[in-house]
Amino acid sequence: MPHDRVARRSLDSAATRRAARHWWDSDADAYQREHGGFLGDADFVWCPEGLREADAGLLGDVSGRRVLELGCGAASCSRWLARQGARPVAFDLSARMLAQARAGARRCGTSVPLVQADALALPFADGAFDLAVTAFGAIPFVADSARLMREAHRVLVPGGRFVFAVTHPMRWIFLDDPGERGLVAVHSYFDRTPYVEYDEHGVPSYAEQHRTLGDRIRELVGAGFVLDDLIEPEWPDGHEQLWGQWSPLRGRLFPGTAIYLAHR
Ligand SMILES: C[S@@+](CC[C@H](N)C(=O)[O-])C[C@H]1O[C@@H](n2cnc3c(N)ncnc32)[C@H](O)[C@@H]1O
Numbered sequence: 001m002p003h004d005r006v007a008r009r010s011l012d013s014a015a016t017r018r019a020a021r022h023w024w025d026s027d028a029d030a031y032q033r034e035h036g037g038f039l040g041d042a043d044f045v046w047c048p049e050g051l052r053e054a055d056a057g058l059l060g061d062v063s064g065r066r067v068l069e070l071g072c073g074a075a076s077c078s079r080w081l082a083r084q085g086a087r088p089v090a091f092d093l094s095a096r097m098l099a100q101a102r103a104g105a106r107r108c109g110t111s112v113p114l115v116q117a118d119a120l121a122l123p124f125a126d127g128a129f130d131l132a133v134t135a136f137g138a139i140p141f142v143a144d145s146a147r148l149m150r151e152a153h154r155v156l157v158p159g160g161r162f163v164f165a166v167t168h169p170m171r172w173i174f175l176d177d178p179g180e181r182g183l184v185a186v187h188s189y190f191d192r193t194p195y196v197e198y199d200e201h202g203v204p205s206y207a208e209q210h211r212t213l214g215d216r217i218r219e220l221v222g223a224g225f226v227l228d229d230l231i232e233p234e235w236p237d238g239h240e241q242l243w244g245q246w247s248p249l250r251g252r253l254f255p256g257t258a259i260y261l262a263h264r
Pocket residue numbers: 017020021024039070071072073074075091092093094097117118119120134135136137138139141142
């Protein structure tokens with residue numbers, strides 16, 4: 001029987017992890033070819049709107065801080081942090097993304113410790129870090145993001161900070177389209193059923209999760225965090241570069257990214 005290749009369907013944690021690993025291993029090289037120039041080899045870009053940590057200062061002074069980067073991809077953020085005097089450790093589920101991270105280190109001459117790990121089972125001791133950060137890493141791709149929040153809380157010291165960027169939840173209601181079609185609401189904001197793509201054998205090959213604003217805050221607070229701020233970067237004038245569904249057309253009308261600042 002032929003399978004639908006795209007669906008909104010529940011998926012357990014193991015199937016979601018397999019899909020994420022498969023997807024990011026297959027896509028890592030293409031992702032870096034497409035976005036590597038925008039992200040830089042040693043730069044901290046929070047989102048497709050182009051907000052840079054060097055300008056935004058969301059992390060404060062990172063010098064000497066032990067920083068964990070979740071779902072680091074090619075780890076350009078960690079290399080930027082290392083150059084600011086921080087002590088970053090970067091991890092990712094995808095071996096191919098970590099190969100891209102090693103290539104980035106060779107290109108720019110700054111390397112950071114890299115670990116292959118799942119964000120739902122962090123191989124780090126309690127209180128090992130002062131700061132946990134991610135720009136779109138791991139969080140949208142795990143089935144149990146409440147557990148991820150608890151893991152982040154566990155590996156931070158008391159007072160440690162967790163700062164992460166994810167797709168703004170209101171984007172869930174639109175088609176994944178940077179143009180006019182992406183301006184029409186077609187899905188319910190309240191439907192948390194994951195978006196799943198399947199390969200030709202009906203095996204899940206990509207899954208993305210949605211949490212409403214309230215869900216996300218409850219996950220954070222439930223894990224023991226205090227929410228300090230929520231940044232919704234505006235699309236800057238003169239920035240014309242598309243990133244998937246992120247475009248100037250949509251960015252001028254509604255937010256594409258949410259950056260949560262929390263501490264334990
Ligand atoms: C959109 S990329 C973001 C990478 C990087 N922060 C950037 O800005 O390019 C998402 C990353 O999350 C990673 N990821 C997905 N699920 C994960 C999981 N369960 N644990 C750790 N990393 C995961 C992927 O392998 C991928 O490298």
